[in-house]
Amino acid sequence: MGNKWSDRLILSVVPLKSMVRSLFIFKVAHTPRRIFNVFKILLSMKLSRWMKKPVVWGIPPIVMVEPTNICNLKCPMCPSGNGDMARPRGRLDLQNFKKLMDDIGPYVYQIQFWNQGEPFLNKQFLDMVRYAKHYGVMTQTSTNGHFIRTLDEAKAVVQSGLDQIIFSLDGTNPETYAKYRVGGDFNVVMKGLENLAQAKRELKSKRPLIELQFLVFKHNRDELAEIVNIARKNQVERVAFKTAQIYSAEQGLEYLPQDTDFTRYEFDGKEFKLKSELPNFCKRLWLNSTVNWDGSVSPCCFDKDADYAMEFLFEKKVPFKTVFKNEKYMAFRRQILTDRKSIEMCRNCTEGLKEPYARIVEIQDKISIEHFLNEMRQKEPTKVELK
Numbered sequence: 033m034g035n036k037w038s039d040r041l042i043l044s045v046v047p048l049k050s051m052v053r054s055l056f057i058f059k060v061a062h063t064p065r066r067i068f069n070v071f072k073i074l075l076s077m078k079l080s081r082w083m084k085k086p087v088v089w090g091i092p093p094i095v096m097v098e099p100t101n102i103c104n105l106k107c108p109m110c111p112s113g114n115g116d117m118a119r120p121r122g123r124l125d126l127q128n129f130k131k132l133m134d135d136i137g138p139y140v141y142q143i144q145f146w147n148q149g150e151p152f153l154n155k156q157f158l159d160m161v162r163y164a165k166h167y168g169v170m171t172q173t174s175t176n177g178h179f180i181r182t183l184d185e186a187k188a189v190v191q192s193g194l195d196q197i198i199f200s201l202d203g204t205n206p207e208t209y210a211k212y213r214v215g216g217d218f219n220v221v222m223k224g225l226e227n228l229a230q231a232k233r234e235l236k237s238k239r240p241l242i243e244l245q246f247l248v249f250k251h252n253r254d255e256l257a258e259i260v261n262i263a264r265k266n267q268v269e270r271v272a273f274k275t276a277q278i279y280s281a282e283q284g285l286e287y288l289p290q291d292t293d294f295t296r297y298e299f300d301g302k303e304f305k306l307k308s309e310l311p312n313f314c315k316r317l318w319l320n321s322t323v324n325w326d327g328s329v330s331p332c333c334f335d336k337d338a339d340y341a342m343e344f345l346f347e348k349k350v351p352f353k354t355v356f357k358n359e360k361y362m363a364f365r366r367q368i369l370t371d372r373k374s375i376e377m378c379r380n381c382t383e384g385l386k387e388p389y390a391r392i393v394e395i396q397d398k399i400s401i402e403h404f405l406n407e408m409r410q411k412e413p414t415k416v417e418l419k
C-alpha cells in the first residue's frame with residue numbers, strides 16, 4: 033500500500049492527485065458558509081487533540097446517510113448480509129431526509145449515501161440525491177451494482193446529479209466474484225457498469241465518476257491486474273483496492289491474503305492484530321458523522337448496530353447540530369481522547385492505521401497505472417500484463 037505523506041494529508045484514503053482531479057468533476061458550491069464551517073471544525077479538532085478535551089465548533093463537512101440497512105446479497109463478513117445485525121431493518125423516509133438536508137445542507141460538503149445495506153433498495157434514493165444537489169453538496173454512493181439493469185435506470189442515475197458511484201466488484205469472473213458476494217451475479221454488475229458508461233456518453237455527462245471497489249481476499253489476490261483491465265475497458269475512472277475488516281481469527285484465516293500488503297492485520301500465529309497503535313484520537317468525530325435510516329446518529333460507520341448511537345433525529349425533531357454537540361457525543365469524544373482502547377469497535381477500525389487501508393489506481397492516469405503494475409510485477413512477474 034502507498035504510504036506517501038500526500039496520501040495521509042487528506043481526509044480519506046484518496047491520494048492528493050486523485051482528489052484534485054475529482055474537484056474538476058464533482059459539482060460542489062464552495063460557499064463562504066461551507067468554507068467557514070470547515071475552518072471552524074478543523075480548528076476545534078486540532079485544539080481538542082492538543083488539550084485532550086473535546087471542543088466542537090461547526091458541524092462535520094462529511095455526513096454519511098443510510099438509505100436502508102436492507103440488502104439483496106449475503107456477504108459473509110457483512111452484518112447486514114450475514115444476519116448478525118440486530119437493529120430493525122427499514123428505509124429512510126424522503127421527508128425526513130429533506131428535513132435533515134434543510135438543517136445541514138448549507139454547511140456540509142459531502143453526503144455519502146451508504147452505510148449498511150444496498151442504497152438502491154430505497155426507491156426514493158435518487159430523489160434524495162436530487163434534493164441534496166439543490167444545496168450544492170457533493171453526493172456519493174456505494175452499491176453492489178445489481179439495480180442499474182437498463183439504460184433507462186442508468187440515465188436516471190446520471191440525471192439525478194450523483195457525483196460519484198462506487199461499485200463493489202471483487203472478482204473478475206462469476207466464480208471468484210460469487211465467493212464473497214453471495215447471491216450476487218457478476219454479469220448483472222458488468223451490465224450495470226456498461227449501462228452507466230453508455231448513459232454518461234449519451235447524456236454527455238462526466239458524472240457520476242465511476243469507481244470499482246475491490247476487497248482483496250485470498251481467493252482474488254491474483255486478479256488485481258485483471259480488474260484494472262476490466263476497468264479500462266468499461267470507462268471506469270478509478271479502482272480502489274481495499275483491505276477487508278474481519279471479526280474473528282477464523283474469518284482471517286479463511287479470507288485474508290497471506291502477503292501483508294493487502295491486509296490491515298498482522299497474524300501472530302494465533303490472533304490477527306490491527307496494524308495500529310490505536311492512538312487516542314479519531315478525526316471522524318469532528319469531520320464525519322453517520323445518520324442511520326431511522327434517524328439515529330452513530331459516530332461512524334463501524335457502529336454497525338448503532339450501539340453507540342447518540343440520539344434519534346426524526347422522532348424527537350432534534351436538529352443535527354444539537355445532537356452533534358450533545359453530552360453523549362462529547363463524552364464519547366472524551367473517551368477517545370483519553371482511552372480509545374476501552375471502546376470495542378474502536379479497536380478494530382481504520383482510524384490511525386500505519387498505512388492507508390486502500391490503494392487507489394486512477395485509470396485515466398497512465399503514471400498511476402504503470403506505478404501500480406510495476407509494484408505488482410515485483411510480486412508476481414508472470415501474471416501482470418495489460419491487455
Ligand code: SF4
Binds near residue numbers: 315332372379
Ligand atoms: S470506530 Fe474508529 S472511526 Fe469509529 S469512532 Fe472509533 S476510532 Fe473513530
